[in-house]
Every structure is written in C-alpha cells, then in structure tokens.
Amino acid sequence: MNGKMKAVVKHHSGFGAEMQMVDIPQIKEGEVLIKVKATSICGTDVHIYSWDEWSQSRVNPPYVFGHEFSGEVVEVGSNVTSVQCGDFVSAETHLVCGTCPQCLTGQFHICKNTKIIGVDTNGCFAEYLTLPAGNLWKNPKEMPFNVASVQEPMGNAVHTVLSGEVAGKIVAVIGCGPIGIMAVGVAKAAGAAQIIALDLNDYRLGLAKKMGATSVINSKNQNPLETVSRLTHGNGVDVVCEMSGHAVAIDQGFKMVTNGGRVSILSLPVRPVQIDVTNDIVFKGITVKGITGRLIFKTWQQVSSLLASGQVDLTPMITHHFPLEEFKTGFDLMLKGECGKVILHP
Template sequence: MRAAVWYGRGDVRVVERAVPEPGPGEVLVAVAYCGICGSDLHEYADGPHAIPVGAPHPASGARAPLVLGHEFCGTVAALGPSVSGLAVGDSVAVEPHYRCGDCPRCRAGEYNICRHFGFAGLMGDGGLAEFAALPAYMVHRLPPDVPLEQAALFEPASVALHALRRAGGAPASLAVVGLGPIGLLTVRLAAERGVPRIIAVDVAPDRRALAARLGATDTVDAGRAGGAGAAVRELTGGEGVDVAFEVAGAQDALDTCLAATRRGGRVVLVGLGGRVRLDAWALVDNEQSIVASVGYRDTYPELMRLVGRDGVDLTPVVTSVVALDDVVADGLGPLSRGPDGQIKILVRPSADLRSPEGRPSPAGGPEAAT
C-alpha cells in the first residue's frame, strides 16, 4: 500500500509499505478520506512535538517513522480475532484516541485525558495511507444516512463539540476567535444548539463570510482598530459574551477573548499555543474563568445523529481534496507556508474510491463542499 510516513522535521515521504495485518481486537480500515490537521503541520514544519522518536508510545508501542493522519474514515477491510459488532464492508468513522482503560481517568470515563493519551496518526500509524489497522474501540460503524464525505469531518467536529460542552450550561452569547476548521465547526455546532448570538472573529474576510453562512449572527475583523474585544462588547451592549473560544493558539486571540467576555464569563482554550501572559488582577476582578479543552470523548454518537437525523452539513469547511501522492506538494507544504485560501484539505488515498451511493467522488472535493 501507499502511505505518507513522517521521518523527521520537513521529511514526510509517500512510500510503499506492507498492508498491516489486524491483530487481536483490531480492525483493518480501507481509508476513504483523511484530513490534514494543524497538528500534522506542526509535526511537518518544526516537529517532533507529539511523535515519539525515542521510546515507543506506551499505548501504541510505536515510534517514528510512522504514518501521519488522525482525521479519517473508511470501510472495514478485515477483522482481527475477538472483534464483534462490525462486518467487512461497513462504513466507519475513526475516533483516533488511544486509551489504556485502566488509569483513574479512563475508569472515570474521561478517556480523552488518559494517562497514556495519544492519537493514531501522531503516536501510532494513522490514516494517511490506503489501509490502517486500529484498535476496535476506535471504530464507529456509520448508519446508512451518514456518508463518508461527512464522516471525514467527525474528528475536528468532535474537538469543537467537546469545547462547547466544556463551556458549560446554555450560553445566550458566545464569541469564536480564530476561524480555522475547528473555529468554523464550533460556529456551526453552536448554531445547531440554538445559541442566540454567535460572534465570529478572524482577520480573513472569506472566513468571516463562511462563518456567517454557518450560523454566526455577527462577524468582527480581528485586526479592527480599537481591538476586536471592544467590538464584541459593542455588539453586546457593552456587556460582553457569556463564553469566548480561543481557537487560534495565540496571545492576541486570548487577549481578545478576555476583553470580549463579560464579568463572570468563561474563556475556553482550544488552540495549541505556548506560554501566555495574563493580567491576574483583571481576571480576578472580573471573576472570569479560563478552562482548557483537549480532544473529545463520547462525541461520535451525537455527530452521527446530527448529520444523519438532523441533516447538519459539516463539509462547507472543505476547500480541496488531494491525492495521497500529492499530500506534501499540495497539502502539507502549502498549508505550512500559510493558509492561502485553504481551510480544510482532505486526502483521498484511493484514486478510484466510490461514495456510499456508488458514484465516483468528485475530483474537486466532497459533493456537499461545492
């Protein structure tokens, strides 16, 4: 099979590898689509960050070189011993969290913060390949009304959904600062939840326009003179929003969130950033809370209901689909140099893959993304 393998910083190669054999409790998935995530870009541009290069990861037993890609879906190609509830040919979405099942957090059901936390595609072989062998607990069988084109977005949508859950309660207003795929999907799912006021903040006019189509009631230019936080407050009559989501991983975005949030409000950190500065006096004086959100848990069943039963469309964030052989030239390379109009790029490992309805998938991307 063909696979995109990370060997080191700036060194991802599409190579021939043997098709993996599913072991006990594992499923072999023929990959339909795999998204390129910001984490993949960080590993390509200036890694390793999460990829194990010395000792193997405790949950996967893997270390570099390994196959990238943790946002993927496909069909069941083979089952290892002792796997039940799945059949060859099933359409599936992959929830790529490794979990041990034994640590205190796993026993509490909080497997996204397992002691041996990790992702297939970062800490073990992932989905930028024609086939991937995975623990069966990662594989969710899709109902007939959920096409693979939608399931390709379940992983980033899960990050957004978990962040919304971390916000707590039912906010009457929120701001999303940073309109990459996660930020845009946060807007979409917040709108689906019926949040009355959703303010989307970014420097890019095309991303603000897309946020409005996805359900934002207002948009703000992050580079606005006087500050985007002040602009959000103006839109809320000077009060500020109940919750602000920092989805850029940048100091300026955090500053905007704190300035945009009301007294007693909450900021949810979703973006991956380094050290930040805080005005502790202002934070205490305003009794604001800052919480972090990492990964997700128990989100795939809700997303299947939203897409299948309620008809929620996640694919407007997809801007292109590329072949596996072009993942560096047309995916990782351009994205690591800047967005250049791209939001979410999906990789299609099989050139002749057909959709669940039997039609060839269009060369320009999933049908709903047009």
C-alpha cells in the same frame, strides 16, 4: 492482508513529508484492518508537517501520520465481535489505557496514558491502517465519505462549545481554522443568540459567515475588544471558544468575556501565554475549561445526531479534495489559510 501500500510518511525531523510505499500493517487479535476512503488534514498534522516546536517535542519520525478518516473494515482480528467486514467506520483517535484513575472513573478523554493515532502511532494518511476495534465508530451507510472523515475534529468543536450553556448566549469563536468554523455551526445549532467569529483571514471568516456567524471580525483591521464591546452593548460575550493558539488573541478572549462567563480553550499555544489572572479570571468570576479530544463516546453521539438531523451542515467548510499523492498541495493550502477542510483520497 499482505503487500505494499501508499502512505504519507513524516520521514525526517524537519519540514515536510514524502510519499512512500510501505508494508500494509498486520492486525492483532483485537484489531481491524481498515481501507481508508477519505482522510482530512488537521491543524495537528500541519504542526507535524511544518515541524514546529510542539511537534519537535512530541513526535518521532519516521512514521505515517494523519488521524482523521473514514473507511471500510476489510479484516477483523480473532477476538473482534463489535464490527465486521464491510462496516463503514471512523475512529476515536485517543488510545486510552483503561486502568488509570481517570479511565476508571469514565474520564477516558483525559486518560493519563493517552496515545494519539497519527501522533504517537502510525496514522491514516495511507491506503490502510489498523486500529483496536474498541476505537471504531460505525457510520450510517448514506453518510458521504468526506463528511464521515471530519467527525473527529467536529467532535473537538462540539466538546468545546457544549462544555457549558450556549442557548441564548453570546458566543465568540476566536480562530477560524476548520475546527473554529465547525464550532460556529455547532453554536448556531445549540441556540446561541449571537456568534462572533474572529480571525486574521478574510477567506476563513467568509466560511464562518456561511456556517452561521452573525458577525465577523478581522482582528488585523478592527480592534476586536472595541468591536465586541459595541456588538454586546458594553457587556462582553458569555462564552469564548479559543481556537487560535495565539498569545495576543488568548489575552483578548479573557478580556472580552463578561463577568461570570466561560472561556473554553482547545488551542495549543507553542509557548507559555501570559494572562491577567487577577483581573480577567478571579475578579470576573469566570470559568476556564481546557478541552482535549472528545467525551468518549458521548461527543460522538452528539456529532452523529447533529449531522443526521441536518442541524449542522459541514458542506460549506469542506473546500478541497485531492488524491493522496497530491498531499503537498493540500498542506500548502492549510499553511496559507486558503481553504477550509482539505480531504485526501487514497
């Protein structure tokens, strides 16, 4: 397909982005062309938009960013047999090499040569994008476009929560951005006994409550360690899902976890974080897990099943819809924390 398309371009090494008309990308023999139906704004996109320290060290403008989407396959390469025109798809956003030691042992999510769609390559804040057919996930035709577009970040939440036992456990979710809010719903579906959500934003704590949090703590107004101690009768939580990326909150997470508990960290602190390894990790005998991406494609299967069964309902955390042209409004809401998930429609 030839012609021009609308796209949100990270156009310079600074704050913001702009709408441009760019060439519709051309597919290679193992790729497909996808017409984007819905795309959602991720915290990573906010890092890139605001041009923080992490994005300055990682991305190279100008390019089209964005990596969460759903869409329809409209063109397939000559070697593609796994999907066909008309298929309704989302995508695993990690482009892996397939040849490093990690890939050769099935650990594709930690491929040493990973590239990420919309970070290292052109992304989906556009009318069309091309992807390798092997990265596509076929969606049920009855799934709404907006829900299908947030399966990728839901996969982050699923991977974080389910990286250890959850049933009957007390779970703390620190940081109630969209993925943290989804983690609350996943923990509920997995049978957590209590789910304690912590944030500084009452709006997002309210969304966490709707998704199943049994207690919410605004760490600006309450002492989180004292409150967690009271809620757990002095024992602490069994599982910490760290989604905030803030040094103080991360330290609090290690202090509130009980002996023998688990801390799973998905967040991306922009600077090194100081923690008390001796007292909060070694003497407690806890397990610390770094979480990146999703288990390919195990996590996608879990996400699809949780949604299809109705055990996780994402409706409460999808709060805003805008045309692609109004992307700045969506990013403003994300920066202010006055939203759940923001969906853009090309």
